[in-house]
Amino acid sequence: MKRSILQQMAHTCGYAGRALALGAAAVVALLTFSAAPAAAHGERSQQAFLRMRTLNWYDVKWSKTSLNVNEEMELTGKVHVFSGWPQAVAKPQEAFLNVGEPGPVLIRKSASVGEVPVPRTFSMDVGYDYEYKIVLKARRPGRYHVHVQINVKDGGPIVGPGEWIEIKGDMKDFTNPVTLLDGSTIDLESYGINWTYLYHFVWMAAALVWILYWFLQKGIIVRGWQVAAGKRNEIITPEDKRFGGLWLAVAMLALLFFYANANREFPRTLPMQAGLLTGIPFIEDSRRETVAVHYSGGSYKVPGRELTVNLQITNKGQEPLRVGEFTTAGLRFLNPDVFTTRPVFPDYLLADRGLSVSDPSPIAPGETKNLVITVQDARFDVERLSDLAYDTDSQFGGLLFLFSPSGKREKVEIGGPVIPKFQLGATL
Amino acid sequence: MSITNETTPAAGGAWVSKEEFLGCVKLTDWILLLILFLVLLGSFHIHYMLLAGDWDFWIDFKDRRMWPTVAPIVAMCFAAAAQSFFWQKFRLPFGATLAVFALLVGEWINRYDNFWGWTFFPINLVFPSALIPMGFWLDVVLLLSGSWVVTAVVGAMGWGLLFYPSNWPVLAQYHQATEVDGVLLTLADLIGFNYVRTGTPEYIRMIERGTLRTFGKDVVPVAAFFSGFVSMLVYFLWWKVGGWFSTTAYLENDEI
Numbered sequence: 180m181k182r183s184i185l186q187q188m189a190h191t192c193g194y195a196g197r198a199l200a201l202g203a204a205a206v207v208a209l210l211t212f213s214a215a216p217a218a219a220h221g222e223r224s225q226q227a228f229l230r231m232r233t234l235n236w237y238d239v240k241w242s243k244t245s246l247n248v249n250e251e252m253e254l255t256g257k258v259h260v261f262s263g264w265p266q267a268v269a270k271p272q273e274a275f276l277n278v279g280e281p282g283p284v285l286i287r288k289s290a291s292v293g294e295v296p297v298p299r300t301f302s303m304d305v306g307y308d309y310e311y312k313i314v315l316k317a318r319r320p321g322r323y324h325v326h327v328q329i330n331v332k333d334g335g336p337i338v339g340p341g342e343w344i345e346i347k348g349d350m351k352d353f354t355n356p357v358t359l360l361d362g363s364t365i366d367l368e369s370y371g372i373n374w375t376y377l378y379h380f381v382w383m384a385a386a387l388v389w390i391l392y393w394f395l396q397k398g399i400i401v402r403g404w405q406v407a408a409g410k411r412n413e414i415i416t417p418e419d420k421r422f423g424g425l426w427l428a429v430a431m432l433a434l435l436f437f438y439a440n441a442n443r444e445f446p447r448t449l450p451m452q453a454g455l456l457t458g459i460p461f462i463e464d465s466r467r468e469t470v471a472v473h474y475s476g477g478s479y480k481v482p483g484r485e486l487t488v489n490l491q492i493t494n495k496g497q498e499p500l501r502v503g504e505f506t507t508a509g510l511r512f513l514n515p516d517v518f519t520t521r522p523v524f525p526d527y528l529l530a531d532r533g534l535s536v537s538d539p540s541p542i543a544p545g546e547t548k549n550l551v552i553t554v555q556d557a558r559f560d561v562e563r564l565s566d567l568a569y570d571t572d573s574q575f576g577g578l579l580f581l582f583s584p585s586g587k588r589e590k591v592e593i594g595g596p597v598i599p600k601f602q603l604g605a606t607l
Numbered sequence: 608m609s610i611t612n613e614t615t616p617a618a619g620g621a622w623v624s625k626e627e628f629l630g631c632v633k634l635t636d637w638i639l640l641l642i643l644f645l646v647l648l649g650s651f652h653i654h655y656m657l658l659a660g661d662w663d664f665w666i667d668f669k670d671r672r673m674w675p676t677v678a679p680i681v682a683m684c685f686a687a688a689a690q691s692f693f694w695q696k697f698r699l700p701f702g703a704t705l706a707v708f709a710l711l712v713g714e715w716i717n718r719y720d721n722f723w724g725w726t727f728f729p730i731n732l733v734f735p736s737a738l739i740p741m742g743f744w745l746d747v748v749l750l751l752s753g754s755w756v757v758t759a760v761v762g763a764m765g766w767g768l769l770f771y772p773s774n775w776p777v778l779a780q781y782h783q784a785t786e787v788d789g790v791l792l793t794l795a796d797l798i799g800f801n802y803v804r805t806g807t808p809e810y811i812r813m814i815e816r817g818t819l820r821t822f823g824k825d826v827v828p829v830a831a832f833f834s835g836f837v838s839m840l841v842y843f844l845w846w847k848v849g850g851w852f853s854t855t856a857y858l859e860n861d862e863i
Contacts, residue, residue: 275808282726283802289788290800296788298800300810319727330808350727355801357794360784367798371780372730378777379711382739386708389743390701398636402697414698420751423700427747434740434769437776448782450826451670451793453814 222279222326222338222509227567228265229337230508232576232594234329235259236339237506239524241325246317248348251288254278254313254327256339257462261576262306263594269333271303273455276311279326279338284346285315286355293460300332300455307461308590317346318353340509342525361447378437389426469496470581474595477575481568481601485555486575490593492548498583499541505534505554505593507577510562512554517582530556542581552579568599648709651685652717655710661811663714663736664722666781667799669774671826672815678736679770679834680841682707683763686742687842690749690758691849700750702849704742711735731781732798740773741766759842766842767835771827 222230239256246252264270276290276297290297290313303309313327326341355367397405397414405414470492477488494500503517511524512533521531533556542548559565567573576594583589622628655663658681662674690702714735722733748762749755781795792800799809815826 273810275810277805277808278803279805280803283728283804285803286801287803288801291788296790298787298790298792298796298809300808328805330810332808332810336806336808357785357797359794360786365794367731367794367801368729370731370794371777374780375730375734375777379715379734379737382737383708383711386704386711386739386742389704389746390708393699393701394636394640398633399639399697399699400632400636402699406696406698411698415700415750415753419700423747423750427743430740430743434772438772441776441779445779445783447784448779449784449791449793450782450824451667451812451814452791452796453809453812 222341223563225335225338226570227508227564228570228572228574228576229268231564231567232261232263232265232574233268233331233334234271234337234339235261235506235576235578235592236327236509237578237580237590239327239340239509241342241344243344244342245345245347248317248320248346248350248353251314251316252285252344254315254325255311256327257308257310258329258339259308259465259578259590259592260303260305261594262592263574263576264305265572265574267572268335269331270305271329271331271334273300273332274303275300275330276313277328277330277336278313278315279328279336279341280323282319284317284319284321284323285325285344286318288314288316290314293462295456295459297456297459299453301459302455302457303459304461306466308465309459309461316355317344317348319350320346320348322346338509340525340528385430392422469589470494470500470591472579472591472593474593477595477597479565479568479575479597479599481565481599483555484557484559484565485553486559486597487551487553488575488593488595488597490550490552490579492542492550492581492591494542494544494546494548494581496583496589497544498585498587499543500581500583500589501539501541502534502536502550502552502579503582503588504580505552505577506580507575508562508564510558510564512556527561528558530558532556533558541584567597568601573597573599644705644709647685647689647706648713651706651710652713654685655682655714659736661807664733665799665804665807666732666734666778666795668812669736669778669795670812670814671771672817672830673813674736675767675771675827675830676834676837679741679767680837682710682736682738682741683766683838683841684845684848685710686745686766687759687763687845688849688852690745691755691846692853694749694755695850696853700746703745703749704739707738707742711738728802728804729798732802734777736770737773737777738770741769744769755846759839759846763838763842764832764835767833767838768831770834771831 235258237257237259242253242255243250260271276292278285278287290311292301292309292311295301311327315325322343322345324341325344327339328336330336353368356364357367358364402414405411473491475489475491477486479486501514501517503514505512510528510530512530514534514536515532516539518531522529533554535553537551538548567575574594574596576592579591579593581589581591622631659678661668662677668674685706686703689706693699693702693705718730718733718735722728723730744765745758745762748765749758752758752761781798782793785792785794785797787797
């Protein structure tokens with residue numbers, strides 16, 4: 180049987196179309212099911228000097244590491260805004276306390292800095308320490324890496340330490356009750372969603388009717404021929420115009436009805452709230468100078484993952500002090516002579532034998548001592564702090580903690596330029 | 608679909624019968640409509656996501672000043688270009704509606720499949736802006752006036768003015784007030800705060816920033832009129848862009 184080209188095309192297209200549709204569906208299914216959950220938030224990709232010399236996180240605690248859907252936990256800690264904040268990064272005049280997690284697996288019920296609620300942007304001052312608290316509520320089952328994070332305007336996100344959090348249960352059980360100012364309670368998880376779908380899809384259905392009304396009259400090609408034949412002014416009839424006018428009138432009336440109905444149903448509405456929160460209280464003893472430190476140079480052995488710093492430390496306090504910890508970019512390097520037990524902290528960030536001091540004896544009150552402090556651990560490399568050697572601003576930074584026999588802790592900021600050593604045995 | 612003898616050109620020898628010819632035209636029409644729909648969906652979606660972006664993604668970006676200013680202006684581009692193509696080439700008065708319908712189909716697929724299906728952001732955080740009533744307005748003004756200049760002036764102004772009322776029926780419920788730890792928030796603010804977006808800090812929202820504050824709390828009308836005015840200019844430009852894109856160019860035989 181003789182078939183036209185278009186018939187053959189239509190026949191072929193039938194098979195090809197089905198095959199194409201099946202193939203496309205398979206690809207979509209494959210992509211959907213093979214999507215692996217995100218396990219980290221790119222903090223290692225940030226330049227080392229930026230992580231070391233912007234925000235120094237300490238005393239970070241996750242109140243729970245395993246919880247059920249709807250259960251709450253607290254993420255608390257302190258952050259020191261480094262005095263030697265890099266010139267390349269905007270200062271935290273506008274900052275936002277955030278959570279690093281793969282989507283809203285836990286929702287943020289509240290957040291505060293210095294006991295001031297911070298649902299919006301706030302301002303921090305360089306050189307001071309701030310205490311923060313975030314209350315999180317478990318929403319989606321799974322195992323997730325959850326970080327504290329502060330976003331700095333024109334600086335980017337600065338990610339703090341992260342911990343694995345296990346959430347059990349079923350997301351269908353999750354609720355997010357919120358009490359409105361009028362006293363009524365709603366579930367924000369699903370509030371207004373059905374109406375949103377309905378409103379949008381009613382208009383979209385109307386749009387489809389409008390399109391098909393015109394398309395089904397003469398299609399596209401025939402109209403094109405008519406226009407090409409110079410009959411463009413004959414295509415639209417007075418009936419068409421009447422229909423169009425009527426259609427628009429009905430659409431505008433429907434819109435008016437929806438609008439009035441919304442105003443009737445929600446008579447009291449407010450504009451969205453925004454604005455910078457200033458005057459956030461810092462930790463009182465942020466600038467206390469019980470310990471004075473003078474940095475007199477240092478080096479970083481790239482192959483050995485070893486940071487060596489020369490410090491002149493003066494103890495201005497009443498008790499002898501020993502260097503116990505150096506923390507930077509969320510990593511903690513501990514002196515095993517001081518930390519006899521391993522603190523609870525994510526293993527990937529805790530080098531419990533990572534710090535050593537040239538003279539282990541305590542610094543007596545009033546004494547000034549020259550010390551060489553060595554920070555060495557593979558985590559330095561794993562967390563890509565070794566890349567400091569390749570940064571445009573090869574200055575390190577961090578917090579040094581000293582401990583008295585009574586258990587009192589003194590914090591002091593250290594930092595300065597370091598000279599990289601690319602070969603073992605090389606000298607400064 | 609009705610096709611009269613009058614409009615049917617000579618079929619020539621390629622067709623077995625007139626019915627076969629008409630069937631092919633009808634089939635081609637549907638294929639054409641589908642292709643045009645998908646082209647508009649893809650291209651308009653990319654354009655709108657790049658230019659309206661967060662304003663359209665998140666409920667806590669949909670303020671009274673920046674959103675009703677920016678969204679209609681950037682949405683006007685494809686609506687005007689599509690009208691130019693469908694009206695000038697086919698006298699079809701559905702260009703703007705088809706463009707925004709295609710955009711919304713794409714956006715809803717994106718919001719449901721990506722934002723909800725993959726990342727579990729609730730739909731009340733990520734639903735798109737409603738644009739269909741504005742599409743109707745623009746198409747019917749063109750249909751009734753038959754003039755792209757009138758459509759640019761009357762249609763584009765209406766386009767800007769209709770944007771906020773078209774969205775308010777959904778938005779109003781999220782502008783109810785609540786209080787969290789002593790801080791006043793709307794539900795829209797709270798949804799944005801509750802459902803963590805690691806890469807979207809609060810300070811990138813642009814809530815009612817600007818200088819036009821002469822009309823007190825009546826922010827929306829000022830923004831809508833400004834948006835309508837700029838939409839007029841955009842309409843003029845993109846009508847021409849649409850015409851330029853739908854120009855058929857032929858090659859001479861010796862050029863092939």
